[in-house]
Amino acid sequence: MLCAVFILFGCGSDETSVPIKSKPNYFPDAIGSRWVYRNSDGLEWAREISGETNIEGKDYRIFTDMPPVMISEFDFLMSIHHRVTPNQILTAIGEKVERLVQTELPKAVQAEFAGLELSAVVDPISYPEFVLLQTPLIPNLQWNALTVKVEGNIILQNLVLLQIPFEVNISTKAEVTAESPLETPAGSFEQAYRIEYQTEITHTLLSKDETIQHHLTVWFVPHVGTVKTENEHDTTELIEYTLASTAED
Numbered sequence: 001m002l003c004a005v006f007i008l009f010g011c012g013s014d015e016t017s018v019p020i021k022s023k024p025n026y027f028p029d030a031i032g033s034r035w036v037y038r039n040s041d042g043l044e045w046a047r048e049i050s051g052e053t054n055i056e057g058k059d060y061r062i063f064t065d066m067p068p069v070m071i072s073e074f075d076f077l078m079s080i081h082h083r084v085t086p087n088q089i090l091t092a093i094g095e096k097v098e099r100l101v102q103t104e105l106p107k108a109v110q111a112e113f114a115g116l117e118l119s120a121v122v123d124p125i126s127y128p129e130f131v132l133l134q135t136p137l138i139p140n141l142q143w144n145a146l147t148v149k150v151e152g153n154i155i156l157q158n159l160v161l162l163q164i165p166f167e168v169n170i171s172t173k174a175e176v177t178a179e180s181p182l183e184t185p186a187g188s189f190e191q192a193y194r195i196e197y198q199t200e201i202t203h204t205l206l207s208k209d210e211t212i213q214h215h216l217t218v219w220f221v222p223h224v225g226t227v228k229t230e231n232e233h234d235t236t237e238l239i240e241y242t243l244a245s246t247a248e249d
Contacts, residue, residue: 026135026222027089029061029082032244035225038185039236045069049244055092056127058083075216076130076146076172076199077229089133093146098122100201101150101168104212108205109154109164120166122152130172133220137193139179145172145197154205164206172199182219184228185239189221192228 034048050064060081079091106118125148134143148170156162174197182192199214219228227238 025084027082027084027133028223028225028243029084030244031061033225033242035241036186036239037236038239040234043069044239053081055081060092075231077132077197077216077218077226079130082132087135088131089135090129091132092127093130094125094127097125097128097148097150097170100170101152104201105152105154105166105168105203105205108203108210112206113156117157119155119158120152121155122150125150131174133195134174137176137179137195137220137222139176139193141176143174145174146199147171166203166205168201168203170199170201172197174198182221182227184237186227186237186241189224189227192219192221194219 029049031049031051034046036044036046038044046066048064048066049061051062053060053062060083063080063082065080076091076093076096079093079096081092083090083092101122102120105120110118128146128148131143131145134141150168150170151166153163153165156164174195176193177196178194180192180194182189195218197216197218199216201212201214203210215232217230218226221227224241224243225238229236
């Protein structure tokens with residue numbers, strides 16, 4: 001038994017210990033890391049972590065797209081602000097939520113007020129975050145990625161007295177549906193997690209409820225990042241990437 005103890009903890013104080021190199025971050029977030037993507041139309045762009053900022057007391061990494069790309073407001077994953085906690089990766093989406101409501105709500109009543117100028121004014125909301133990942137990822141893992149309520153008014157002809165109140169409830173549920181190898185133009189990955197995000201947006205306007213659903217599938221590789229996304233209209237794949245080192249690496 002004593003021999004086993006000595007073998008386990010070392011044979012003597014003169015033995016030089018071998019430093020253990022830490023693994024890269026589960027969600028790489030070092031400034032300078034860069035991912036290049038290509039969509040179904042052949043459009044290529046790069047996402048790079050260009051800096052950091054503090055929002056309401058929380059530290060975020062800043063993502064910059066080069067060249068800038070048009071991204072649907074429904075895609076809460078493609079936010080420019082991300083932060084990493086011990087068991088979550090979150091994106092700040094306050095601006096995206098406001099733009100989504102301001103874009104979609106006037107369309108919902110356009111038929112009733114044909115020919116009139118409509119705009120949506122959103123009441124102040126707390127800074128919402130989208131839970132991009134709940135880590136560590138395992139098959140069948142589920143989480144509530146987002147739950148937020150937005151209230152405001154539709155303004156007719158820019159006249160404050162002509163207002164129609166509305167309420168919008170947005171919720172997204174996420175689930176890890178598979179773990180399997182995946183091949184992309186950026187390389188072959190032995191362990192890729194397929195995550196399904198189902199978003200439901202219900203708005204109440206003119207005493208009527210209407211629901212919009214949006215579905216997004218993401219393939220995530222630990223220590224690499226997002227390697228593929230797919231929605232109802234498009235597929236995007238990672239074609240190359242460079243990960244910067246952190247102080248802990």
